[in-house]
Amino acid sequence: MTALLTGRVTAVHGSRFLVDTTGGIFDCVTRGKKGGIACNDRVEIKLTGSSGGVIEKTLPRDNLLYRSDRFRSKLLAANVDQIFIVTAAVPSPNPDLLNRCLVAAEAAGIPARIVVNKTDLPETAALLTRLQPYEELGYPLIALAAKQDIEPLRRWLADKTSILIGASGVGKSTLINQLIPEADIATREVSEALDTGKHTTTNTRLYNLPGGGALIDSPGMQEFGLQHLDSAGLQAAFPEIRALIGQCRFYNCRHMKEPNCAILDAVKSGKILTERWRSYQSLLNELDAPKY
Numbered sequence: 001m002t003a004l005l006t007g008r009v010t011a012v013h014g015s016r017f018l019v020d021t022t023g024g025i026f027d028c029v030t031r032g033k034k035g036g037i038a039c040n041d042r043v044e045i046k047l048t049g050s051s052g053g054v055i056e057k058t059l060p061r062d063n064l065l066y067r068s069d070r071f072r073s074k075l076l077a078a079n080v081d082q083i084f085i086v087t088a089a090v091p092s093p094n095p096d097l098l099n100r101c102l103v104a105a106e107a108a109g110i111p112a113r114i115v116v117n118k119t120d121l122p123e124t125a126a127l128l129t130r131l132q133p134y135e136e137l138g139y140p141l142i143a144l145a146a147k148q149d150i151e152p153l154r155r156w157l158a159d160k161t162s163i164l165i166g167a168s169g170v171g172k173s174t175l176i177n178q179l180i181p182e183a184d185i186a187t188r189e190v191s192e193a194l195d196t197g198k199h200t201t202t203n204t205r206l207y208n209l210p211g212g213g214a215l216i217d218s219p220g221m222q223e224f225g226l227q228h229l230d231s232a233g234l235q236a237a238f239p240e241i242r243a244l245i246g247q248c249r250f251y252n253c254r255h256m257k258e259p260n261c262a263i264l265d266a267v268k269s270g271k272i273l274t275e276r277w278r279s280y281q282s283l284l285n286e287l288d289a290p291k292y
Ligand SMILES: Nc1nc2c(ncn2[C@@H]2O[C@H](COP(=O)(O)OP(=O)(O)OP(=O)(O)O)[C@@H](O)[C@H]2O)c(=O)[nH]1
Pocket: 117, 118, 119, 120, 121, 144, 145, 146, 147, 148, 166, 167, 168, 169, 170, 171, 172, 173, 174, 175, 186, 187, 188, 189, 199, 200, 201, 202, 218, 219, 220, 221
């Protein structure tokens, strides 16, 4: 009988997983259908050959970042110390996507930071002004141009496992290439030059940082469902709503259109950003939609 090897999942390609162990890197599959396996999961594998194996067991997770629609969950990464939500003035940012990423991070109990990339573009000034209130909510803003100077981000990463998430084209893979030249991830310009269509990232992959720690690249997302939250969990995932819970007239207020609602009052007076409340409202509506 072959002994089990412990390792961590460093890449997810559909139903195949690369597992990094003290004995080398193995290309693994799972045995039957066993729930999901995420990038950076700690697993036990049984070798089936010189380079392949089967994942026998997923070890307990410290945390799990994932999204979910009504039909299924999409696991992003496990056991991460922090999440960087990458934005840029171009392509045009979507505040709802940012809010959903922040809610997912809060729900998973993982600290979130916002990276504003491409500060070389003149449109960035307006974006930074618009995002300033997020810093006040407790989400640090890190502004930089990946292609010019990566230092503002580098100092956040030492000895931590971090993931970059965000829309397609904001520069996640470019950031990783600048920090870890050996990563050599194909980014868009390569393909633009060869005219082979977009060179977008299609899988989640972990790269070791030269000075210690690791950074996970993920495919750009357009949607971020959070069907795994309930209404209380959703309210708690908005720090500015969480701070006012218990101050509405109705103890079970949903902050949608109820009278004497502390949250609606705060939206009206500008203390809560309208774009934050809109995201809350659309997430709550999605939870209420019938599940098939
Ligand atoms: N002007 C400018 N462009 C940048 C900067 N960083 C990245 N880009 C460009 O943004 C485009 C997209 O970069 P990628 O790194 O492929 O973006 P991504 O977030 O990994 O995209 P997906 O893999 O599709 O999710 C490329 O053309 C980069 O050259 C920057 O600091 N300034």
